Amino acid sequence: MSDIALDAEPKPNAFKLVALQPYLDMFRFKGRTARSTFWLHMVMAYIFSYALSAVTMSLFFDMARFEEAVILAENDPAIFQGVMADFSSALLPAMLVSLAAFVALPSMLVRRMHDTGRSGWWAAPYLLISLLGAIVSFVYLPKFMNSVSDQDVEAIKSLVFSGLAIGAVSFVIMVVTIVLAALKGDPEVNRYGAPPPSAIS
Secondary structure, eight states: OHHHHHHSOOOOOHHIIIIIHHHHTTTOOSSOOOHHHHHHHHHHHHHHHHHHHHHHHHHHOOHHHHHHHHHHTTTOHHHHHHHHHHHHHHHHHHHHHHHHTTTTHHHHHHHHHHHTTOOGGGGHHHHHHHHHHHHIIIIIHHHHHHHOOTTOHHHHHHHHHHHHHHHHHHHHHHHHHHHHHTSOOOSSOBTTBSOOOOSOO
16 A cells, blocks of 8 residues: 555646746747646636736726717817827737736647647647737737827728738637647657646546
8 A cells, every 4th residue: 555655646736737837838849738737727827817907907098088088089189199199008018918928828839739649830820820919919009009090091991901801810720729729638648748747637
């Protein structure tokens, strides 16, 4: 009985595995990540991201002033432009703290593909479209908001149609990635290594 107890593998710390280990391994693209660990981390990251974004926006953006300015902007386009500039300034720190919650995603998603026996390149489309979205959000969108007025109908239409097109492509890629990431991992050793520890026993 004592020999069995000595040979038993220690139970992994679920909190460390989900909340801490992904950030310690953010530059490690080799190996595997269990399905339960991946999805529990993603849920935690989304909750953390939205909470931080909401707090940041409440600290940096005056919603009452925004609502008042939208009404007044009908007679003075300059007010609309000023409000968009304020919104852009408040949005940037919110997006930064939101992005911080997902810094571990690239390597973790690659290792999740490995766990199902697939190449990490299956994660590339999702990661590329996410990078494109970040570039648009951090570079193009703030410049657009700082320069547009409510009279720039064509510019607004162009932004909307571009957003819809990118959104449609992103949706398809996201669905495929979710399906792959939700697949059960190989129960035995595969070409990427031994089965990883799971956050759920």
